[in-house]
Amino acid sequence: MASPRTKRRSTHRLRVLLADEHRCVAEGLAGLIAKRTGSVRIVHDGEALIGAVLADEADLVITDIAMPPFSALQALRRLRHEGSTVPVVVLSTHNEPLIVREAMQAGANGYVLKQSPSSELFIAIGEVAAGNQFISPGLMATVLQTPDTLHRLTRRQRDVIDLMARGRRTHEIAADLGISVRTVESHRQSLLDLLGVHSGVALIREAERLGLIPLAPYDAAPAAKDEAAS
Numbered sequence: 001m002a003s004p005r006t007k008r009r010s011t012h013r014l015r016v017l018l019a020d021e022h023r024c025v026a027e028g029l030a031g032l033i034a035k036r037t038g039s040v041r042i043v044h045d046g047e048a049l050i051g052a053v054l055a056d057e058a059d060l061v062i063t064d065i066a067m068p069p070f071s072a073l074q075a076l077r078r079l080r081h082e083g084s085t086v087p088v089v090v091l092s093t094h095n096e097p098l099i100v101r102e103a104m105q106a107g108a109n110g111y112v113l114k115q116s117p118s119s120e121l122f123i124a125i126g127e128v129a130a131g132n133q134f135i136s137p138g139l140m141a142t143v144l145q146t147p148d149t150l151h152r153l154t155r156r157q158r159d160v161i162d163l164m165a166r167g168r169r170t171h172e173i174a175a176d177l178g179i180s181v182r183t184v185e186s187h188r189q190s191l192l193d194l195l196g197v198h199s200g201v202a203l204i205r206e207a208e209r210l211g212l213i214p215l216a217p218y219d220a221a222p223a224a225k226d227e228a229a230s
Helices: 023-034 046-054 072-081 097-106 118-129 137-145 155-165 170-177 181-195 200-210
Strands: 015-019 039-043 060-063 088-092 110-113
Touching: 015 023, 015 046, 023 039, 023 118, 039 046, 046 060, 046 072, 060 072, 060 118, 072 088, 072 097, 088 097, 088 118, 097 110, 097 137, 110 118, 110 137, 155 170, 155 181, 155 200, 170 181, 181 200
Parallel strands: 015 039, 015 060, 060 088, 088 110
Antiparallel strands: none
16 A cells, blocks of 8 residues: 655656566566666575665665575665665565565565556555555555454564574473473464464474574574564
8 A cells, every 4th residue: 555645756767676586587577667667687686685785776676575595574674774775665476464564574665466467566666766655455455454463473483483493392492481382382383374384394494485584694683673562
């Protein structure tokens, strides 16, 4: 949903940085975007995304979430930590409220589904370039209808998944956090349900891939510093 407060400016001179690990997808999308902007540069990983933005080579970023060697959300946290204000539109297939909320809190200015018509992406580009925020209307409705407790990981869920990623067993996590084994198992099941996976290994990989937990040494804004509901 776009904010009406700021007048949209022309996008025809924008230098767009497009980040997507899938080369064919990126090339096709770049051809589409180039018709409405000044130029489009393609990168395929988080390191290149960070480098280009910090080198002042882009006026606006359009990025998928999952990229090697770390996700766009981790790259975005790093950029905001470095003081970058370049507007960023996340273009993703993920429509889960949890992922949308995490992206916006990481510093994204817009979130558009890849399933949306191209016109929606162009509206998002115009809005974020003008200093507004934009979330796909249908997606916004889903986010607003979802209980706030499901919008993002709680601090305790982050603690549990972080310790899982460090190789801790359930009883060790319980001892470290001062909670019962049953509570740890409950948090673990909630995390599996949230990310739609069926094992602890898959849970950790998916959380890292999406940037929901730190992937040292790249994440400049550790999850422990994020505000989270308990």
